[in-house]
């Protein structure tokens with residue numbers, strides 16, 4: 001049996017992935033900051049540089065999802081440091097542990113974000129070849145990917161999925177967007193022209209599975225749906241599906257900046273991201289079009 005260790009396996013993506021992988025016959029182990037009686041759950045403590053050796057030696061693959069939530073709290077200085085450390089120090093800890101206890105690990109697959117390309121609104125369609133931007137959201141991804149790429153020095157197949165906004169039935173960004181529209185207060189945010197690259201949770205989980213099962217997959221891949229939509233188009237489509245009005249003027253950007261500070265950029269900015277590279281490896285999205293995904297998730 002193939003064992004897959006997921007860090008941050010208790011989160012939105014991790015829980016979904018757990019079910020997909022288990023159904024496929026993999027044994028899934030979870031690395032968590034919370035101790036748990038479950039025999040497949042293992043403990044780590046980043047501040048104490050501790051990770052359970054049993055988790056590492058049993059793993060055939062590691063999927064690294066752990067990280068403090070980017071959109072949960074304002075980006076004050078200490079939060080910014082935590083956003084980086086919770087991804088980078090964890091990857092460093094895993095790297096040292098794998099080097100010592102399991103250098104023949106078959107693959108290290110890590111999340112990253114489309115924030116790599118920066119919080120900017122353009123009409124450019126970003127591909128994996130594009131350079132990172134110079135802002136904070138990009139810095140998180142650059143540091144995170146650098147830490148993940150250390151595994152290549154051990155000749156371990158390394159895959160990085162630069163993920164768009166994940167749409168799921170529960171606890172995803174989608175619910176926050178749907179809520180005001182449900183109550184008849186649908187409107188675009190800022191200019192409404194910013195793109196919001198998205199991916200259905202089923203497709204993202206299948207992309208992790210695809211990355212494990214296809215040994216020729218290595219390096220960086222954008223994990224987004226093929227169809228790019230603007231913020232306005234997204235809200236309008238949700239309103240149509242829910243049969244709700246969509247007539248209010250756009251909510252001005254300054255209100256978001258007041259409410260969320262620097263973090264507002266993740267709502268107010270965005271460009272198109274290409275999904276071509278992963279498709280060329282044979283990956284087939286189940287949800288290519290926004291409308292189909294939304295009908296599945298909110299209707």
Ligand SMILES: NC(=O)c1ccc[n+]([C@@H]2O[C@H](COP(=O)([O-])OP(=O)(O)OC[C@H]3O[C@@H](n4cnc5c(N)ncnc54)[C@H](OP(=O)(O)O)[C@@H]3O)[C@@H](O)[C@H]2O)c1
Pocket residue numbers: 007008009010011012013014031032033034046065066067068069070082086090111112113114163164165166167173
């Ligand atoms: N959801 C999205 O739309 C999206 C988009 C792009 C990229 N991503 C990235 O994909 C990864 C998984 O996303 P998700 O939505 O599943 O996230 P999530 O629901 O917030 O879960 C992340 C998990 O990481 C662990 N974690 C939280 N704070 C941590 C800290 N300070 N130090 C170490 N571990 C910590 C937690 O597990 P324990 O409490 O069990 O330790 C948590 O369950 C994240 O790194 C995220 O940035 C997500």
